[in-house]
Amino acid sequence: MDTVVMARSLFGTSLGFHIIYATIGVGVPVMIIIAEILHLIKKDPDYALMARRWTKGFAVLLAVAIASGTIVGVLISLLFPNFMEIVGQVISLPFQMEIFAFLIEAVFMSIYLYAADRLPPSLRILSIFFVALGATASAIMITDVHAWMNTPAGFDLTESGEVTNVDPWAAFFNPSFGITAMHVTLSAYMTVAFLIGSIAALRLLKRNLSKQERNYHKKALMISLYFGAAMSLATALNGHETAQMLHEYLPRKLAGAEGLFETTRYAPLSIGGYTSLEDQEVKYAVEIPSALSFLAGNRFDTEVKGLNEYPQDLWPPLYIHILFNVMVGIGSILLVLSFFALAWKLLLKREFPNWLLALLVVGGPLGIIAIETGWCFSCIGRQPWTINDVLRTDTAATKSNSVGILFLLFISLYLTLLFVTAFVLRFYFKRNPVSKELPQAES
Amino acid sequence: MEASTLAITILWSFLFVYSILGSLDFGAGFWGMVYGKNKHTNASVIANRFLSPTWEITNVFFVILVVALVTFFPFATTMLGSLLLVPVGLGLILLTIRTTFMVFAHHAQKFKNILRITSGITGLMIPALLVSILPITLGGFIEFENGYPQLHYGNLFKDPTLYMHVAFGLSTELFISSVFLMDYAKEADDWSAFQTYRSHALWLGPVSIIVAVLTIAAMPQEAGWIVNKIQANPDWFIVSLIFFLVGYGFLFVKRYKEYRGHPRPAVILIMLQYGAAIYAYGSAHLPYLVYPHLTVEEGFTNPTIFYQLLVVYGIGFAILIPGFILFWKLFLKDRRYLKQE
Ligand code: HDD
Ligand code: HEM
Ligand code: HEM
Numbered sequence: 001m002d003t004v005v006m007a008r009s010l011f012g013t014s015l016g017f018h019i020i021y022a023t024i025g026v027g028v029p030v031m032i033i034i035a036e037i038l039h040l041i042k043k044d045p046d047y048a049l050m051a052r053r054w055t056k057g058f059a060v061l062l063a064v065a066i067a068s069g070t071i072v073g074v075l076i077s078l079l080f081p082n083f084m085e086i087v088g089q090v091i092s093l094p095f096q097m098e099i100f101a102f103l104i105e106a107v108f109m110s111i112y113l114y115a116a117d118r119l120p121p122s123l124r125i126l127s128i129f130f131v132a133l134g135a136t137a138s139a140i141m142i143t144d145v146h147a148w149m150n151t152p153a154g155f156d157l158t159e160s161g162e163v164t165n166v167d168p169w170a171a172f173f174n175p176s177f178g179i180t181a182m183h184v185t186l187s188a189y190m191t192v193a194f195l196i197g198s199i200a201a202l203r204l205l206k207r208n209l210s211k212q213e214r215n216y217h218k219k220a221l222m223i224s225l226y227f228g229a230a231m232s233l234a235t236a237l238n239g240h241e242t243a244q245m246l247h248e249y250l251p252r253k254l255a256g257a258e259g260l261f262e263t264t265r266y267a268p269l270s271i272g273g274y275t276s277l278e279d280q281e282v283k284y285a286v287e288i289p290s291a292l293s294f295l296a297g298n299r300f301d302t303e304v305k306g307l308n309e310y311p312q313d314l315w316p317p318l319y320i321h322i323l324f325n326v327m328v329g330i331g332s333i334l335l336v337l338s339f340f341a342l343a344w345k346l347l348l349k350r351e352f353p354n355w356l357l358a359l360l361v362v363g364g365p366l367g368i369i370a371i372e373t374g375w376c377f378s379c380i381g382r383q384p385w386t387i388n389d390v391l392r393t394d395t396a397a398t399k400s401n402s403v404g405i406l407f408l409l410f411i412s413l414y415l416t417l418l419f420v421t422a423f424v425l426r427f428y429f430k431r432n433p434v435s436k437e438l439p440q441a442e443s
Numbered sequence: 444m445e446a447s448t449l450a451i452t453i454l455w456s457f458l459f460v461y462s463i464l465g466s467l468d469f470g471a472g473f474w475g476m477v478y479g480k481n482k483h484t485n486a487s488v489i490a491n492r493f494l495s496p497t498w499e500i501t502n503v504f505f506v507i508l509v510v511a512l513v514t515f516f517p518f519a520t521t522m523l524g525s526l527l528l529v530p531v532g533l534g535l536i537l538l539t540i541r542t543t544f545m546v547f548a549h550h551a552q553k554f555k556n557i558l559r560i561t562s563g564i565t566g567l568m569i570p571a572l573l574v575s576i577l578p579i580t581l582g583g584f585i586e587f588e589n590g591y592p593q594l595h596y597g598n599l600f601k602d603p604t605l606y607m608h609v610a611f612g613l614s615t616e617l618f619i620s621s622v623f624l625m626d627y628a629k630e631a632d633d634w635s636a637f638q639t640y641r642s643h644a645l646w647l648g649p650v651s652i653i654v655a656v657l658t659i660a661a662m663p664q665e666a667g668w669i670v671n672k673i674q675a676n677p678d679w680f681i682v683s684l685i686f687f688l689v690g691y692g693f694l695f696v697k698r699y700k701e702y703r704g705h706p707r708p709a710v711i712l713i714m715l716q717y718g719a720a721i722y723a724y725g726s727a728h729l730p731y732l733v734y735p736h737l738t739v740e741e742g743f744t745n746p747t748i749f750y751q752l753l754v755v756y757g758i759g760f761a762i763l764i765p766g767f768i769l770f771w772k773l774f775l776k777d778r779r780y781l782k783q784e
Contacts, residue, residue, distance in 0.1 A: 056550070059546060059549070059550075060546060060547065060550055062546075063542055063543050063545075063546035063547070064543055066499065066502060066542065067502075067538065067539040067542040067543050068539065069506075070502060070505065070506055070535065070538065070539070070542075071535050071539060073506050073509060073510070074506075074509050074531060074535055075532075075535070077509065077512075077513045077520050077523075077524055078524045078527065078528050078531060078532065079524070079528075081520040081521040081523075081524035081525070082520075082521060084513050084517060084520040084524075085517045085518060085520055085521065086517070087513075087514075087517065088513050088514050088515075088516070088517020088518075088520070088744050088748075089517055089744050089745055089748060090748070092510075092513075092514035092517075092744070092748060092752060093748070093751060093752065093755060095510050095514060096510060096514060096752055096755050096756070096759075097755055097759070098510075099503065099506055099507050099510055099759075100755075100759035100762070100763065102503045102506065103500070103503050103759075103763055103766075104762070104763065104766065106499035106500050106502075106503050107500065107763070107766040107767065107769075107770050108766065109499065110495075110496035110497070110499060110500070110770065110774070111496075111769065111770065111773060113496070114495060114496045114773075114774070115496075115773045115774070118773065130766075163745070166745055166747050166748055167747075168747065168748045168751045169751075398524055398525055398528065399525065399591045400524070400525040400528045400591075400593065401593065402528055402529050402532075403528070405529075406528065406529065406532045409532075409533075409536055410532075410536065413536055413539060413540070417539070417543060420543070420547065421543075421547075424547045424550055424551050425550075427550070427551050427553075428550040428551060
């Protein structure tokens with residue numbers, strides 16, 4: 001592999017690793033707030049226990065989020081120095097603000113973790129609130145940089161490639177910032193809700209649970225279903241607007257996502273299948289006539305640009321169609337699943353049967369897959385550009401000849417950590433099962 | 444002050460803060476390892492009690508340092524990125540192992556031992572890797588291939604200056620952390636730990652000064668420029684030495700019960716000592732970021748964004764200061780935390 005490919009793979013893998021833990025870092029504090037508030041309102045000790053146990057798991061996962069975040073934060077400068085040269089001149093504000101968000105989170109996380117017993121409940125909820133605020137703000141800030149890479153703004157380039165006329169706030173509020181930040185935040189909340197639901201559902205599938213344990217897990221599952229249903233609806237609605245943003249600002253990416261070659265009105269939406277270059281169409285797909293045009297512009301006669309508008313060396317890889325479909329597919333499945341489960345409970349007023357619980361177990365992992373495919377779609381769909389229409393990836397990357405060994409070392413590190421985090425969490429929660437911590441169980 | 448000078452001063456201040464926080468963090472990890480198995484003293488417990496709530500904040504300061512560097516000096520990323528790829532990359536791997544294992548240790552007590560050793564060893568290796576950046580920026584180890592800078596590892600590893608810098612970094616790390624932990628032990632009324640750390644501070648202090656002088660003396664020819672500038676302008680180094688002598692003297696003042704040593708002023712003076720030394724070293728380093736290829740001015744971003752960044756810093760720290768105060772009260776002052784069993 002040449003250095004550029006290696007640098008891209010190393011960075012992409014590192015982000016793919018970081019985002020698993022980062023997403024959890026964004027979502028879990030919100031779930032903890034919900035449990036803390038329910039405890040305050042209902043005075044039910046189960047919710048306090050929930051908050052405590054989630055916090056324990058969170059502390060382990062946050063450590064990996066922080067460590068891997070430190071890695072990507074430094075690697076981005078090491079591997080893409082020419083990119084950072086422009087970032088530093090134009091879009092450094094969100095990078096900077098992100099750090100303050102981290103500091104807020106770090107300070108209050110320590111307070112919540114190690115001083116909770118010395119604080120009154122109101123101050124405790126306030127500190128976990130600041131943890132959630134810090135995590136979400138940091139996600140929004142880093143997403144701002146990503147959005148700016150898609151829809152760059154706030155500067156001009158001279159003939160010789162120098163940056164001039166810098167307007168930091170125009171760069172900050174670049175066209176896709178709001179919508180993208182929203183999508184990232186909502187999808188993180190949604191994924192974590194389903195992850196917590198997965199764990200609760202998995203426990204409920206066990207046979208010999210005591211009544212108290214069963215109740216405890218049911219409460220956790222219901223929180224995750226309510227929150228997950230709301231967030232998946234919001235994610236889907238907002239995802240629709242994100243697609244319209246692509247139509248307006250990044251038509252090449254939309255054409256790649258949908259495998260559309262010719263510019264057309266009444267463009268059909270292709271679901272599934274793969275994009276074939278020879279046949280210039282998506283093979284084995286289900287086509288819904290005119291749906292793409294409608295999605296893009298809310299009218300069936302909207303003109304949607306096709307790939308053939310652009311020289312072929314500016315096309316994104318055609319497989320992004322699959323990545324896009326997986327994300328949207330999972331979004332739709334989880335939306336239906338959560339509303340169906342809620343209806344089952346609220347309208348039929350029946351217990352969850354095992355097959356439904358089994359489906360819910362899969363929800364969390366599906367959410368993670370959607371996050372991964374969504375990000376890969378967005379970053380790979382931008383190729384061959386790192387900054388859209390401004391800086392090509394092969395120019396942005398380092399030319400240092402030592403990327404190879406680092407690549408192997410980092411991959412081994414990630415694999416080890418995936419394994420070790422799973423091991424530590426299992427170890428901890430096996431030693432400290434809910435049954436041992438439930439207050440009633442002792443009496 | 445010129446904007447670029449202001450920027451490098453701020454960057455250098457972050458470096459100062461991180462070198463202190465890092466010394467405390469990594470040093471505490473090392474002492475935690477050394478005294479982990481020792482039943483006669485609580486030195487390890489004290490070290491770990493300090494580490495638990497603080498490592499996250501220390502880590503953020505590392506990120507602040509990196510982000511400040513690339514946002515203030517974006518034109519330095521190409522050179523620094525390729526020169527530092529391997530040392531910093533390895534440092535990151537070790538840092539990750541350390542961070543994660545330390546937190547894991549809390550949740551899996553059974554594996555405390557290997558985790559403690561990891562934290563201790565990485566507590567020495569990470570600072571060693573980080574200080575190895577200093578000699579690289581002094582010149583002599585950089586080669587250009589097709590107009591692109593590459594680090595010449597052979598020369599670097601053969602040169603004693605690398606090892607002197609590492610020795611300097613480690614001795615200061617252990618000195619600062621032992622004096623600080625003395626103070627922390629005093630707050631916790633733990634006199635056995637206090638005595639342990641005092642005895643280490645006593646020998647590490649003079650050693651760190653001797654190593655510092657030797658490091659400057661052993662600079663290679665290529666770094667002659669900075670030695671000359673240090674000799675031409677020694678005032679702040681002398682101030683630094685005075686801070687050291689007074690601070691060290693406080694370790695002998697009799698204050699508490701039958702124990703000698705007054706750690707609070709000692710810690711403050713020793714931090715001032717390093718502050719003065721770091722600024723003196725920094726101003727001798729000017730105008731170069733990387734000698735002789737890159738100056739501060741050449742690396743600097745445009746003033747428009749620089750002043751916006753300053754505004755963000757101002758607002759950011761203003762919001763955070765109440766948080767830091769609360770943090771200080773809860774973990775460095777509150778006896779219920781310090782003295783828990
Ligand atoms: C649980 C995760 C999840 C789910 C269910 C969805 N998304 Fe998504 N999507 C993401 C997680 C995500 C993401 C990982 O967060 C991305 C990657 C980059 C970004 O801004 O958000 C993303 C990007 C992204 C983009 C590309 C933005 C860009 O490249 O700038 C579009 C057009 C959509 N999404 C549209 C949708 C639609 C129409 C969905 C219908 C349900 C949907 N997403 C569900
Ligand atoms: C949009 C995807 C991302 C999300 C949602 C995200 C979110 C998070 C979260 C929740 C943390 C937890 C630690 C904390 O807040 O203290 C974290 C850490 C971190 N992330 Fe990410 N991150 C993302 C991508 C990135 C990227 C691309 C970079 C760098 C270019 C980055 C840099 C960092 C750094 C430096 C840290 C460690 C900060 C510390 O020391 O506490 N992140 N991130
Ligand atoms: C955290 C979730 C993310 C994932 C999983 C992800 C995934 C990827 C992948 C797979 C690549 C390689 C693309 C290729 O070269 O073909 C890449 C490149 C890149 N991404 Fe992302 N990305 C994420 C978030 C971000 C964010 C938030 C930023 C903005 C700071 C960002 C900045 C970059 C840069 C600078 C590159 C390298 C240049 C390039 O290949 O265009 N990424 N990412």
